Amino acid sequence: MNDLFGKVDEYIQDLVGQEDSALKAAAHSVEENGIPPIAVSVNQGKFLHVLALAVGARRILEVGTLAGYSTIWMARALPSDGKLITLEYDPKHAEVARKNIANAGLSDKVEVRVGKAIDSLPNLEKENLGPFDMIFIDADKPPYKEYYEWAIKLSRPGTLIIADNVIREGKVLDPNSDDDMVQGVRRFNQAMAENSSTIGTIIQNVGAKAHDGMAIMVVK
Template identity: 60%
Template structure:
């Protein structure tokens, strides 16, 4: 595959429909400054998330995996006044940087960062009756992806859109003997969609600046 061509086309798309403003550029700078992994969504993917949030008329969004807040900002900007986005981040360092970026974007009234293990925080969200959410974006550690997806369904309503990123892993999901725990994790999720009784779903391949991957799009029924 011509990764250089994919990156150039991604740049072409982003320039036209997903240009980064100074806030988003500053998030990327903060990632480099603090030595955070460069694993945020691309600008065109961020715009896709924003379009999907608007399509679902989301007023309550749940995100698993904040990192430095790049995708968080794209999603939060789709919310109306009075909307809410809860985002869960395991790393205190990443959450601190994300909070700084969210403050700079003046989105602190819309975004609530929860720090800790998602599988510990999700039951708290359920117990506190903070759902249901209109859109749920899963972009956290891959081994428990199926568990995250199951929790997303619990915190959803009919019509909720669940998005799970990085589910193709540059085609590594085709290897049934893979020992990579990330590949195994997303493969479990993908396999669960074959005859899932609660969602109407598809998987789209994505190529571009973030190379070859894919996203699950699942509509809760």
Template identity: 60%
Template sequence: MNEDIFLKVDNYISNLLGQEDKALTDTIASLDNENIPQMSVSANLGKFLQVLMISCNAKRVLELGTLGGYSTIWMARALPENGKLISLEIDKRYADVAKKNIENAGLAQKVDIRVGKALDILPDLIAQNDEPFDFIFIDADKPPYTEYFDYAIKLSRPGTLIVCDNVVREGKILDENSQDEKVRGVQRLNESLKENKNVTATIMQTVGSKEHDGMVIAVVNRID
């Protein structure tokens, strides 16, 4: 099958149901202007995150990996008036760009961007013993994906949805001998889900403007 059809269908869906306004297109443009890699989710997947959030009545959201704030904007727009989104970003320059984009979208009051290593910040979030998150989106560096997921469960409640992006990597996960640390990181997460009794999970393949990839979609059953 001609792979161009995947892009055309993705664009069809995005134009029909995931239209980008100026705040979103400005966010994408800001990445090029600031020499930040274009690694944001597609518009179609941004809308998909919104649908998932609405399905679990998400009021508190945690995001790992802010980049320029594109996915952050999609998710923050699905929050109720009293909703809150905390986004973790290791790169201060990326976080500064994201803050401007989020302010431009009129969402600054709903979004709290915290700068630093997620593996340092996540234990602090647990120690604060605040309300659990209803929805968690993991789209950060891939080697510690399993550790991120384990922390996500501890910050959840039964019924919380956890989504992890980029876990198929154009099918490279099938290579058991891969030396790519990103591939090995998601392989480790994917394998761990098989025996993880705390969640009911699956992996959904995605194709389109972001080529061939996939997402883990997991609902928390219990917190051990």
């Protein structure tokens, strides 16, 4: 079945993926620089691009840059005066991401900030850089609930919030899991379900990235 999911992903990618040389270079830079291969897939990147276009995003916040692959997909949906701020903990990852973003011709639209996201998010509020029109959370899982709470603070009514990797190949079904990433997304999923500030759902996805899911929310 996993082979089938992968083949369907390839079919979709060949049909509408539109991965150009800059995106391919960003994808290759992950392996070349020893970065964990945990970026979104081609089809997920295109999905984020479409979502950004759908909400007419002018300001986007990304929590978790990695090598900048998803960053490029989203930034390309911005208008000429749009802005994307992306937060990355690892300085090496941030350096690779900046090179990939520059290679895609997007340095004027994208700002990469280095440091713990949980420390950077309050600074965005202090600098009055919100509200953002779209926020993508794809970073370390244990503080996902806190990232979600900060996302709401940096939003406006109608802001779209997306959180990746919230199903963990079904491991979220185990309340006694000793995996801190599973427990982190379980905390987030429960918080999303109970928080009246947003309305959202979780979509399971399968394909090149195996079995996982994305939470998609709109701020009320």
